[in-house]
Amino acid sequence: MAIVIRIPTALRAFTDRQTEVSVEGSDVGEALEAFVAAYPDIRPHLYDENGALRSFLNVYVRETNINTLEGLATSVEDGGTIMLVPAIAGGNFRPVFGGE
Numbered sequence: 001m002a003i004v005i006r007i008p009t010a011l012r013a014f015t016d017r018q019t020e021v022s023v024e025g026s027d028v029g030e031a032l033e034a035f036v037a038a039y040p041d042i043r044p045h046l047y048d049e050n051g052a053l054r055s056f057l058n059v060y061v062r063e064t065n066i067n068t069l070e071g072l073a074t075s076v077e078d079g080g081t082i083m084l085v086p087a088i089a090g091g092n093f094r095p096v097f098g099g100e
Helices: 009-014 028-038 040-046
Strands: 002-006 020-024 057-061 081-086
Touching: 002 028, 009 040, 009 081, 020 028, 028 040, 028 057, 028 081
Parallel strands: 002 081
Antiparallel strands: 002 020, 057 081
């Protein structure tokens, strides 16, 4: 089954600047493995040294985080979309009101 994976800007350097990639699979795990097979340099940005998805990477199917579904076993319909969304943190906290 054809599945589209949407690539965030931060990871496009590893996909020849493509914003979307089409892969085959019936669930998230299969689709991501096909994606990594096509673009092996992206593996360390998706998976940790133990083979688990990195904690800062959110994966969505049908606008729902797979962590609230069946994880990597979450099924994806033919023509469905997987969105990769890296968590962003950091910055400089500065109080809005009062002292500095």
